[in-house]
Each structure stands twice: as C-alpha cells, then as structure tokens.
Amino acid sequence: MSDYETIKRAIEFLDSRHTPPGLEELATFLGLSVFQTQRLFARWAGISPKRFTQAIVAEKARLKLLSQENVLQTSLDVGLSGPGRLHDLTVNVYGATPGEIRTLGADLTITWGYAESPLGLALIAATPRGICALSFLDNESDEGPLARLKKEWCSATLYRDDTRAEELSALIFSGFRGEIADPIHVYVQGTNFQIRVWRALLEIPSGEISSYGEIAEKVQSPRASRAVGGAVGANPVAVLIPCHRVLRSNGDLGGYHWGLERKRILLALELKDPV
Known part of the structure; x- marks a missing residue:
C-alpha cells in the first residue's frame, strides 16, 4: 500500500472518530508500529501524527464555529473535554480563539469587484486593512473565486464595486508597467x-x-x-x-x-x- 493510500485511511479513521485517537490506536488501525507511523507522517506530511490529528480536529471545530455553533457544543462535538481544550487547540493551529473564529469578519465590510489586469480578468477584494483576495479567472461565470471569498469571510458584509477593483488593479500592477509601485497592504487569514x-x-x-x-x-x-x-x-x-x-x-x-x-x-x- 502506498503512503498516500495509508494516509487516506488514516484521515478516514480520524474523521470517523468522535474522540481523537492516540498514536498507538492510530498505529494499530493502520497495521503499523508506533515508530513506523511516526516515520510515515514525517515522510509524507513533514509533521508528527499528533500535529496532523490536531489539524483535522481544529478544522472540524472551525467549520462548526463558523456555522455559529456555540463554543461548548463545538468542544463536545469534536471530542474535546471543554472550551479550555478547544481554546488551546485553535490558538495553536490558527492563532485565534474560538470566539474570534466564530465572529470572523463580523462588522467588516469587504469591497470586491472584477477588473482587467495584465493577466486577464481578476477578482479583487479589499478591507480597510488591505487586500484580502486577488484571483484570476477566465470570465465572470466562474463563480469559484467569489464563492471562496464568501466562505473565508462568511460573517463580513460584501459590497460589489467594479470601479474600485479597477483602481486597485492599476495600483497592484503598476510595477509591471515600469512605474514605481506604492506599498500595498494585504489582510489575509490562515493557519x-x-x-x-x-x-x-x-x-x-x-x-x-x-x-x-x-x-x-x-x-x-x-x-x-x-x-x-x-x-x-x-x-x-x-x-x-x-x-x-x-x-x-x-x-x-x-x-x-x-x-x-x-x-x-x-x-x-x-x-x-x-x-
């Protein structure tokens, strides 16, 4: 069995468990020794099985919090003992508390629009703090970039302004026209x-x-x-x-x-x- 197939089985096992399994339990399920399991994850993902498990549980919790589930219920749903454990997990993985994740984008207005660029049509979105999205697409019927923006900033208010997007495009790509490019701030979120x-x-x-x-x-x-x-x-x-x-x-x-x-x-x- 290839590394990919083994990792795929591990993910399916982790997804099926209400409580995150320990290393020995995961190794037993995969038919490997603890040492072999550690080597596999280090070789395939570059992180330990524990860190890998934390990332999967954290993502489950993040999605529940974004759906406005309360912190206590989210903790229990992902197999943690309480809000304290959830707090430690999300801060470790995302650098944000459960409350911050739950209200992500609240009271934030994002201006977005379509604009031409040297690389074709672009979707550009900006907050008062900086650019939060810049994606290229072949035409406006490609809803992928907009869907991603809405998913990542689900609590924000989105306002379409193609004129502003054109202005930002001119600013972003000024350097490619030989002009002196002004500093541009970005405002992104991630793990x-x-x-x-x-x-x-x-x-x-x-x-x-x-x-x-x-x-x-x-x-x-x-x-x-x-x-x-x-x-x-x-x-x-x-x-x-x-x-x-x-x-x-x-x-x-x-x-x-x-x-x-x-x-x-x-x-x-x-x-x-x-x-």
Whole structure:
C-alpha cells in the first residue's frame, strides 16, 4: 500500500472518530508500529501524527464555529473535554480563539469587484486593512473565486464595486508597467503554518525563485515540503504574495492555482525586469 493510500485511511479513521485517537490506536488501525507511523507522517506530511490529528480536529471545530455553533457544543462535538481544550487547540493551529473564529469578519465590510489586469480578468477584494483576495479567472461565470471569498469571510458584509477593483488593479500592477509601485497592504487569514509560509514567500525578491524545500527550511520544517506546497496553493492573494516564485527542486514549474501560463508570464516579466 502506498503512503498516500495509508494516509487516506488514516484521515478516514480520524474523521470517523468522535474522540481523537492516540498514536498507538492510530498505529494499530493502520497495521503499523508506533515508530513506523511516526516515520510515515514525517515522510509524507513533514509533521508528527499528533500535529496532523490536531489539524483535522481544529478544522472540524472551525467549520462548526463558523456555522455559529456555540463554543461548548463545538468542544463536545469534536471530542474535546471543554472550551479550555478547544481554546488551546485553535490558538495553536490558527492563532485565534474560538470566539474570534466564530465572529470572523463580523462588522467588516469587504469591497470586491472584477477588473482587467495584465493577466486577464481578476477578482479583487479589499478591507480597510488591505487586500484580502486577488484571483484570476477566465470570465465572470466562474463563480469559484467569489464563492471562496464568501466562505473565508462568511460573517463580513460584501459590497460589489467594479470601479474600485479597477483602481486597485492599476495600483497592484503598476510595477509591471515600469512605474514605481506604492506599498500595498494585504489582510489575509490562515493557519499559523500558512502564515509562516506566506511570510517566507514575501521574502523572495522579484526576479528570483525558490523551491518548496527551501521554503520548508525557512519556516523551520525541513521535512514539510508537501505541507508547504499546500500552503502555497492556499494563497488567497495572487502576485502580492508571490507564490509564483516557488518551483520544484528539479526546476519544473510545479503547480499554480491560476494556471501555469500565468505563472510563466509572471516569472518572465520579473526575470526580464524585476519589479
């Protein structure tokens, strides 16, 4: 059985359990020793089985909190002993308390719209604190980017303003036209690990590239190249958080959420004339 199939069985097992299992119980289910289970998770995900289990339980809790379930009930539903354990878990994984997750985006107005860009049509969304989404799409009938925005900021008030989106597009891509680009703030949310990866991406200078393994080293998780790839792919703000500057260690382009052609164009523009 491949590592992927074994990990898939582990996830299905974790999802089926009301109370998070211990390492020995998980190893027994997988037909492995405790040592083999630890090696498997380190090799495949770059993290320990305990950390992996915490991430799955935390995501279950996050979805329940976003659906406005109260903190006590959420704690019990995901198999924790009470709000204190839930608090420790969500702060550890997301850097936010259960209450903060539950009210995420409350009293926040997000202005969003469609705008043309050098890379085609873009959906751009902004809060008073900064850009919170920048996605590329082929046409407005592609509802994926807007659906993602609504899901990630489910408690916020969304207001469409294409004129403002056009203004932001001009500002964001001014550097690609040879103009002096003004600093642009972003306002994003993610797990602690995702935020660390995105910060590492911001440190890659324009005109240079890095690899998933090098990013893993920067965030002090040298075995977590696969998890780094997941965090890079989850980047909600294209270009401004330059996930396009990350390639595979063999030089292949790897993936890009908004299409490899756009990744090639961005890299060519920056390598020719760093922004």
